[in-house]
Amino acid sequence: MTLQAAQKPPAAGAGTKSLYGGTSTRRLTVHDIAAAKARGEKWPMLTAYDAMTASVFDEAGIPVILVGDSMGNCHLGYDTTVPVTMDEMTFLSAAVVRGTKRALVVGDLPFGSYQEGPVQALRNATRLVKDAGVGAIKLEGGERSLPQTELLVQAGIPVMSHLGLTPQSVNTMGYRVQGRSDEAAHRLLRDAKAAQDAGAFAVVLELVPAELAAEVTRSLHIPTIGIGAGAGTDAQVLVWTDMAGLTGGKVPRFTKQYANLRETLGDAARAFAEDVSGGAFPAEEHTFH
Ligand SMILES: Nc1nc(=O)c2c([nH]1)NC[C@@H]1CN(c3ccc(C(=O)N[C@@H](CCC(=O)O)C(=O)O)cc3)CN21
Ligand SMILES: CC(C)C(=O)C(=O)O
Ligand SMILES: [Mg+2]
Numbered sequence: 001m002t003l004q005a006a007q008k009p010p011a012a013g014a015g016t017k018s019l020y021g022g023t024s025t026r027r028l029t030v031h032d033i034a035a036a037k038a039r040g041e042k043w044p045m046l047t048a049y050d051a052m053t054a055s056v057f058d059e060a061g062i063p064v065i066l067v068g069d070s071m072g073n074c075h076l077g078y079d080t081t082v083p084v085t086m087d088e089m090t091f092l093s094a095a096v097v098r099g100t101k102r103a104l105v106v107g108d109l110p111f112g113s114y115q116e117g118p119v120q121a122l123r124n125a126t127r128l129v130k131d132a133g134v135g136a137i138k139l140e141g142g143e144r145s146l147p148q149t150e151l152l153v154q155a156g157i158p159v160m161s162h163l164g165l166t167p168q169s170v171n172t173m174g175y176r177v178q179g180r181s182d183e184a185a186h187r188l189l190r191d192a193k194a195a196q197d198a199g200a201f202a203v204v205l206e207l208v209p210a211e212l213a214a215e216v217t218r219s220l221h222i223p224t225i226g227i228g229a230g231a232g233t234d235a236q237v238l239v240w241t242d243m244a245g246l247t248g249g250k251v252p253r254f255t256k257q258y259a260n261l262r263e264t265l266g267d268a269a270r271a272f273a274e275d276v277s278g279g280a281f282p283a284e285e286h287t288f289h
Contacts, residue, residue: 017032017035017039018036018039018041019032019033019036019041019043019063019064020041020043020044020061020062020063021061022061022063024102025101025102026102027101027102027103027104027135028063028064028102028103028104028135029104029135030104030135030136030158030201030202032063032104033063033064033104033201033202033223034201034222034223036223036234037221037222037223037234041234042234042235042236043063043064043234043235044062044063044064044235044236044237045062045063045064045065045066045225045235045236045237046062046065046066046237046238046239046240046243047065047066047067047068047070047071047074047237047238047239047240048065048066048067048096048099048240049067049068049071049074049075049092049095049096049240050075050092050095050096050099051095051096051098051099052099053099053240054095054096054099054100054103054105055099055100057100057103057240058099058100058101058102058103061102062103063102063103063104064103064104064106064235065096065100065103065104065105065106066105066106066107066108066138066237067089067092067093067096067105067106067107067108067132067134068081068108068239069081069084069089069108069109069110069111069167069168070108070167070239071084071088071089071092072084072110074239074240074241074242074247075092076088080167080170081110081111081167081168081170082111082168082170082171083111084108084110084111085110086110086113086124086127088110089107089108089109089110089113089128089132090127090128090131090132091132093105093107093128093132093133093134094131094132094133097132097133097134104135104136105133105134105135105136106134106135106136106137106138106160107128107132107134107136107137107138108137108138108139109121109124109125109128109137109138109139110168111168114139114145114148117147117148118147118148118150118151118152119151121139121145121148121151121152122148122151122152122155122157125137125152125155125157126155126157129157135158136157136158136159136160136201137152137157137158137159137160138159138160138161138162138204139159139160139161139162140162140163140166140167140168140169141161141162141163141166141191142161142163142188142190142191142192142194142195143190143191143194145161145195146194146195146198149161149195149198149199149200150198150199153198153199153200154199158201159195159198159199159200159201160200160201160202160203160204160225161191161192161195161200161202161203161204162203162204162206163178163188163191163192163195163203163204163205163206163208164178164179164188164204164205164206164207164208164229165177165178165206165207165208165228166206167206175207175252176207177207177208177209177228178206178207178208179208179209179212180209185209185212188205188208188212188216189212189215189216189219192205192216192219192220192224193219193220196220196221196222200222201222202222202223202224202225202235203216203220203222203223203224203225204224204225204226204227204237205224205225205226205227205229205233206226206227206228206229207227207228207229207252207254208228208229209229209230210229210230210231210232211230211232213226213229213230213232213233214230214232214233217232217233217234223235225237227254228252228253228254229254238255238256239255241261242255242257243255243256243257243258243259244257244258244259244261245257245258245259245260245261245262245263246261246262246265247262248262
């Protein structure tokens with residue numbers, strides 16, 4: 001694809017109903033996501049943590065934007081997602097909703113906001129829906145989060161499930177590939193079916209072997225969204241700062257870097273600093289008399 005062609009989502013040929021490249025400008029819903037699985041469409045999802053970045057992705061045609069608790073690492077400067085609070089999730093989710101017109105915005109329930117039980121989960125999910133305006137929430141865990149998923153769905157809140165590596169459990173699980181043994185593979189399949197039966201509209205599969213992710217994808221009627229789960233899932237998600245090359249330090253091997261924002265932004269900051277110290281900025285055109 002030429003650079004020119006890459007600047008706009010492909011409206012022609014993609015079909016009016018496509019999630020990516022579709023011509024509809026109304027806000028997408030979980031019904032649009034369900035219809036994409038029936039068509040066999042593969043679709044992209046990115047995280048965002050602020051209005052401006054979210055507006056760029058919305059204009060690029062990204063149909064689903066996740067306000068991930070990865071904001072802990074990628075926006076708030078923590079080492080893990082564990083410290084992220086409901087206040088942080090609510091404020092930043094509201095910003096992402098304000099920055100978007102078309103994308104379905106999904107908000108992560110952070111660690112400690114749903115583990116106490118379904119009533120706590122409903123209280124906090126309701127906050128993301130009412131105060132931030134998200135169209136769906138995501139929570140980690142299959143069978144262990146079943147009562148939460150069922151109550152939220154009953155209450156009218158669409159739930160995205162998150163299986164495989166669940167980073168909120170880093171202190172017990174680490175950041176290892178999940179589902180490698182036969183027993184763990186069966187557990188993942190059971191968790192995915194349990195999430196679907198409880199009414200989840202989609203399942204994230206993080207850091208699982210590609211063959212297993214493909215098998216889960218074939219055995220569910222709801223879409224699977226992979227991250228480090230191979231090419232056989234219905235959708236793919238990446239953390240936006242990894243995808244755009246803004247994250248400093250080591251990034252997971254499953255990430256593909258489509259830009260080098262860290263270098264671009266550093267260059268801009270250094271050029272500004274040079275101009276100020278050398279007296280080249282501000283020039284006459286930036287000056288009022
Ligand atoms: N910047 C960023 N990107 C992410 O994808 C991400 C976050 N932060 N924070 C929350 C979780 C944590 N995630 C992680 C973190 C580390 C690995 C990691 O080190 N994986 C090893 C593979 C380990 C193995 O082979 O078992 C790797 O080399 O990719 C993976 C996912 C994914 N999420
Ligand atoms: C990586 C995705 C699935 C996530 O949960 C997050 O960004 O918090
Ligand atoms: Mg998350």
